[in-house]
Amino acid sequence: MRHQELLDAVIDGIQRVEDLARILGISPSTVRRGLAELEQAGKVVRTHGGAVPSPTGGELSWTQKSRRHAAAKRRIAAYAADLVADDHVVLLDAGSTTTFIAERLASRFGPTVATNGLGPMTALHDAEGVELIVLGGRVRRRRGSIVGDYARGVLDRLTADIAFIGADGVVPGRGINCPSPELAAIKELQMRSAREVVVVADSSKANAAEHHYWAVAPGPHVLVTDDGIGDEDARTFDADPSCRLRVVATAGDPITPAATD
Template identity: 85%
Template sequence: MRHQELLDAVTDGVQRVEDLARALGISPSTVRRGLAELEQAGKVVRTHGGAVPAPAGGELSWTQKSLRHAPAKRRIAACAADLVQDDHVVLLDAGSTTTFIAERLAQRSGPTVVTSGLGPMTALHDAEGIELIVIGGRVRRRRGSIVGDYARGVLDRITADIAFIGADGIVPGRGVNCPSPELAAMKELQMRSARTVVVVADSSKVRAEEYAYWAVLPGHYVLLTDDGISAEDTRLLDADPACELRVVETAGGPNTPAATD
């Protein structure tokens, strides 16, 4: 099978695995392998049961990012929410995984949540048991984030018990990869304002460095990721004295058919 034929079919609107298999006369497992390779090339975004074309021009929106590796992200979010106690003040970064954390916390009563993300804000808007504080500033709609100098005025006056930080990539000894210096600065502010920092990133983000900008990690942080992480990446993270690695069990990690379809 040529990948271009599969990509053309997805672009033309045939986006479920079963439909693609019938249209191209190939097996569903062959479709899944092809979609996985197209996703690695940045051509498609995996969804539950299929794929959609990747956006032209690069950066995915936060809603599109929520479709990528969603089962692994939800398992990470469930474990992250379990770290929150009812009297905690929680900082939630913008992002898809942090939005899944917010959905979990919406069922709770007691925590105070401070967020710079439109996703977490929306998830917690009607949560009567949560005291919700939204960091002010300029809205970056594509990223679903709030940035700018207004945020510093809020974060300089808060000491959170725990901060959950999203990542486009994380590299031991380097930091959290970000698509803009504004987002990098926001992540650093949030990390400096919390007693405990937890980076929530599925295993595809480990050692990913797509962008030119970095948020510097604090002296100690927890990395919460899934069991799709490679042995080499595990070794490197374990060798980083600043990193406390915690691996969440999934159906085999985000890059396997069982976890993405």
Template identity: 45%
Template sequence: MTVDRPRAPRRGTERRREEILRHVRDGSGDIAGLAARFGVSVSTVRRDLQHLAGDGHVHRTYGGAVAGGHVAERTLDEKESGHRAQKEAIARAAAERVADGDVVLIDAGTTTGRFARALRSRSRLTVITNSTLVLRHLADAPGIELIVLGGRVRRPNGAILGPEGEETLRRLTPDLAVLGADGLDARNGLSCPSLGQAHAKELMAERGREVLVLADATKLGAGPFPYHARPAGPWTLVTDASADPAIVREFTTGPIDVLTVPAQP
């Protein structure tokens, strides 16, 4: 019996997806046309588009796809270089909410990464995370038991996403869930670069007994991406004191507390 081999090696698949993305951005996102152009089956193109949609690069439509996102997603290094004092102040204020013995769930992001770093010297903590950045900060912290949620590493933000991690989350009730956001709107919630990430954030918020969202002032009122996570229960926004008071007031009309902190000198 013969066994069908994959049509192309992994690198070939990556190159094809890069080319498909280029054509979608140019307005040529029809599935049949892409299949003919690349000499692959319609089902293969559907899988490629689903992969690109999962990473937030495209939106699926009937019969094809269109370019996704409102802005280009930045890398962790690019995000880390901006608003450092504000992020540090937010992270340290959030860390003060953690008591020894707590179980803390930490989302991916640069401000949440700083929050994790602020916990390095703490003892008797259990930290659960889907973030490669948090893993980097806490992997060798002696007083912290670290649990990493399973799945596929999403680039460029280092979030680990997938059904394995979601299944683990459904078995946990952390004392505190700490979420990051690329943008935050009082009505729509947390702006996310992919549908999978929006779903993961909502599940994290659902499982946490207390929920903190860490977002510096530049993210308030912003929605750079088309997907959103809406925490179902009460939560606390931790932001910096430079936030526009009018925008901050929008977050105080519902089950949301707001904590503003001065930037570190």
């Protein structure tokens, strides 16, 4: 059993030993040993019959992340939304930047948006001009995402014009850094189901690799980031033949980016 999978489940609100054992397909004794080790590492706090996330040990929620680098994310979202035509079918990944994209699309008339994100879903649920499709699966509440095999049934029957993919980190030649294999899998499915892939990541995500799991882009893709990216980081992305880098100014016109090829 991977401790990260157990921690992810606890963070998602599955906190009783019996429920964790059932969801993860392991024995209660294995869960108890894993929780004990996670407690020693400061990731969880044991309770009677289970555990809860440590106040300092879990990943940030998507609402907390939306407040970090918010100005840059909104500029990136403005650029990204301008890539969407009114007749497009759009895939929106879960995340704070993709939620800002959804907010931009909410006033549009004609697009179809499929998403596994609670943020984009909330932003679009009253948007009368947007056809909204929600990918099925298990809700990771803290992450604000829907994951699991049910999503494959939708994605296998869908070819989107464009997919906007969020990231905890992006490394040229390696892919998109993810906190769990489930999230990596859903990102790869979304990228394979789109004619054009656009990774949206503020400059703090450039060459960041905090987690152990990766989603690999299936081919050419665009990376939209902000002008906080360092020159060395920008050069590494420019040197990747599968990546087209777009750098959006964080001041001035949010729609007109500074592009590098």
